[in-house]
Amino acid sequence: MNKELLQNIVVLYVEDEPQIAQEVSYHLKKYIKGFYTATNGEEGKELFYKINPDIIITDIQMPKLNGLEMIKQINSNVPVIITTAYSDLEYFLTAIELNVNKFIIKPIDLIELVKAIQECIIKNNLQERFFEKDNLLKIINENVLVSITDANGIYMDASSAFYEFTGYNKEDFIGKSYEILKHEDTEESVYERLWNTINSGKVFQEEMKFKKKNAEEFICITTITPSFKDEKIVSYTTIRQDITDKKRLEQLTIEDDLTRLYNRRYFNKIITNELQRVKREKGYFSLLTLDIDYFKKYNDMYGHLKGDSALKSVAKVLKESTLRASDYVFRLGGEEFGVIFSNLNINESLEFSNLLIRKIFDENIEHLGNETTKRITVSAGLITLNYMYFEDEEKIYKYSDDALYKAKHSGKNRVVLSEKSK
Missing domain, CATH: 3.30.70.270 (Reverse transcriptase/Diguanylate cyclase domain)
Incomplete structure (x- = not known):
């Protein structure tokens, strides 16, 4: 961690959930003297013009003005890190259009966030734009476990990272039911809760256990977001954050x-x-x-x-x-x-x-x-x-x-x- 670099920057942090904002602020203020917080996009926009930050960290879904709309209205070259629980590709594509530099999927890993801040500041000094659109899409494809199903849970597409991680390829995965990854230890009540949530148009997020093609189990923080067309759900986008090693370490302590x-x-x-x-x-x-x-x-x-x-x-x-x-x-x-x-x-x-x-x-x-x-x-x-x-x-x-x-x-x-x- 480059503490000297962090001490000399000004950060604008926009988050409407008090508990998350308090935890992130508590830890980052230890290293970043110029750390300012706002609770929604409107407040963040006003604060931006007052403090002239070196970097913006913002949630997407917030009252009054969401994070992406705030970035659009600010229209600045300041590096942006998005923190979100949402996995809808429309959000990613909009963020790409706005030249967002980094995505951090909630729950926020503070070490990952600090690394992202340092990378953004360093690279922003070297180049005007952190990522071109195709580079960011490539990074998402190669590093994020993304999969898309239709409204009935039939797989339509997935990222390269997903295929590499699970051991499947497109030929034996596309067209299969979501149950292909289902682990026998997972109770039916979990899937009932999942479907009830996403069928109502809400985002589902929970720790879940799955199995790879070779039957090896893995545990992920699973975020599923509905996509709409003409007010009807047409597909679901799932982002899985692998926490298998973390859970195994936790298991050793208990x-x-x-x-x-x-x-x-x-x-x-x-x-x-x-x-x-x-x-x-x-x-x-x-x-x-x-x-x-x-x-x-x-x-x-x-x-x-x-x-x-x-x-x-x-x-x-x-x-x-x-x-x-x-x-x-x-x-x-x-x-x-x-x-x-x-x-x-x-x-x-x-x-x-x-x-x-x-x-x-x-x-x-x-x-x-x-x-x-x-x-x-x-x-x-x-x-x-x-x-x-x-x-x-x-x-x-x-x-x-x-x-x-x-x-x-x-x-x-x-x-x-x-x-x-x-």
């Missing part, structure tokens, strides 16, 4: 290294989120904590490698038995596991919990140190609460842990329901 279950840190986050969600939906919340019986004896008898294998086997059973989107399984530490689930009443939750410990029992993992069963078993404590009786996270965890303690001291290989359940 996963337990050994079992690949969620870790204790993520448990602390999810229990809060799920309590809030279930309260909004006026349902039931359940926390089941489980502990492998006589696990120290197991490690002493069979060694730590076998102990690790036993932990992974228990984790596998729990993960394969909790398939709903609202089910979460954690390794809380050592031989202790946790399961968060919802929308089952007390009796249903107890039945589900007993099913889990039976499945672990049925794995028949030898444990001669377990004098009763001669196999790996678990004890578990369950707390189930109706939304009207929620307490704070620490108390709920304690109720489950207390029930686990009772299970441990009343014969093991069982679930004990907390007396606080209601």
Whole structure:
């Protein structure tokens, strides 16, 4: 980062969404002393003539005057960076006509934005125009994952970058349904939400998982924009921003290294989120904590490698038995596991919990140190609460842990329901 270059420039930033404007301003003002903000195109135009900026950063869709119309009315050679969630090619083509220098797709990557600012300033000193029209179209084609479908979701065209990334070519892609990229893990409710949004003429944006031609999965921030003709939707333009590597790195921070279950840190986050969600939906919340019986004896008898294998086997059973989107399984530490689930009443939750410990029992993992069963078993404590009786996270965890303690001291290989359940 060339801090000296940034310190000496004047930037006009036009953004109508307060949260985005505040975040971008907070970070860029650390490096750019002459950083000015406006909340719409009219305000931006007035400020432009007052501060004479070296560069303009603007959103497209804004009240009073949109970003592209503002640029058109200003009619200046000042470099322009567009930040937008919209993927309609008409916007791109209009921007090209206005000699826009750079596109940043929302959500804004601040590092990418700073690089774009530096590139614009440097290149503007060397040449009157940053990109000719054909160069910008070429850059979009070679670098942006763009695809176009008709109103029924049949692919009509895509960028070279899209073909290279997904492994498809025009011959085996054009004319195919949008489902060709569909990942089997994606719930139907996601596509229902997608179609309801774009069929109503609105822009859809969400993280989605897809698969390439070779079945390799990838995750993108997916932005789909309808295109209209005579007030009818005739096509949809999709821009995908690949975040696969980023999501994998995030996954490493929330996963337990050994079992690949969620870790204790993520448990602390999810229990809060799920309590809030279930309260909004006026349902039931359940926390089941489980502990492998006589696990120290197991490690002493069979060694730590076998102990690790036993932990992974228990984790596998729990993960394969909790398939709903609202089910979460954690390794809380050592031989202790946790399961968060919802929308089952007390009796249903107890039945589900007993099913889990039976499945672990049925794995028949030898444990001669377990004098009763001669196999790996678990004890578990369950707390189930109706939304009207929620307490704070620490108390709920304690109720489950207390029930686990009772299970441990009343014969093991069982679930004990907390007396606080209601």
